[in-house]
Amino acid sequence: MRMVLSDILRNGLRDQNPGLVQLLGLCPLLAVSTSVANALGLGVATLAVLVTSNAIAALAGPWLPREVRLAVFVLVIAAAVTSVELAMSGWWPGLHDSLGIFLPLIVTNCLVLARAESFASRQPLAHALADGLAMGLGFLLVLLALGAGRELIGHGSLGAGMDLLLGRSDAGSGWRLFPERHGLLLALLPPGAFVLLGLMLAMMNAWSSARRRAGHASGASVAEPAS
């Protein structure tokens, strides 16, 4: 199983996208994506944890007895998440408050453990790092798209509260399409998150089946997701 970096990147961003294809980590995805600022915060935190835990899994994987490998990975992930949470509550307290319980819950995001156990522990460090980055970015992009959609429909704004994220009050309060009171509340509540994610899944599926049809028609072989 030889993998090149471009395969790893394409898997994380598209073919095996954690949010839209593997459907991993849906709980934080749906709960936190009420605004671009929240989505960005949780996405970057998850990305940092993924890269860290993948790197440690790749380095330590070959040395770990099979019986305790999973336990060690859980420990590594928990330590990484706790570190990220401590750093965030010290340097970005506003964002820390608005992410609330979903920050420590990154530990339970099955995406992180799945990448460490099923991929990073059997790969060289460079591949593991690239995979953490690609999967994290794939998750971050889906979070951002959901967050932007829900904030735009629900609040009529885009990027409000970014000053919390940057910890500066002069960062502005984002761009406003229409006044807050005309917002559609449904988009901000959990059902709205499901509706929007469903629409995104449908678009993703339509797009990939169109690609497959185009591939058959021209007789060219379309790259299947490497697994």
Add this chain to the structure above:
Amino acid sequence: MATPGAESPTRRAARAAATLAIATVLAVALVSWIHDLAQPRIEATQRAQRLAQLTGVLGATRYDNDPLTDTIEVRDAELLGTAAPVLVHRVRLAGKPVAALVNVVAPGGYAAAIQLLVAIDPAGHLIGVRVTGHRETPGLGDAIEERRSAWIHVFDGRALGDPAIERWRVRKDGGDFDQLTGATVTPRAIVGAVRNALVYFERHRDELLSVDAARDGTP
């Protein structure tokens, strides 16, 4: 890695246990190192946040003590909305009390109890009220936040006789306070909690304002 067959089960188990133990020690060391790095920052930002909250509700009130350390704890499950001890910050200018800030709870919130900070001057008038924690519906009940709407300012300058105590209700219940569009439960809970805080203040005024309490934050 050693071939699995070459090791006795006991040795394998011991090696697994040792690996896990070493990993635990390393993880704990890492987390406690980062904790030590972040702790001063966390305390400083929390202090700054608390102070910003206090000065926000005090508005133009002038004071020269440190209300964050000049505090007492009181208990009254019925009037303060929680059986837990409630923190009261005392605010003074040149040693004389200018306000008491009471952290009361409004138990009747729509989703969960609402945390309030109620600022009362020595004569029993409200300087202001702020919501410090809530889980009300975004877009409806969250208009109680000062940054979202001006509703919370309906309490500025009010007191127990203004309006009369039986008029301390939302309009829907025959009182003097506006509810919010689409949300009645949330304002009803807050109006009730603020009224109870004023009643508590009236009964315990001397205790809440007294200078000769155990701690005194005047420099």
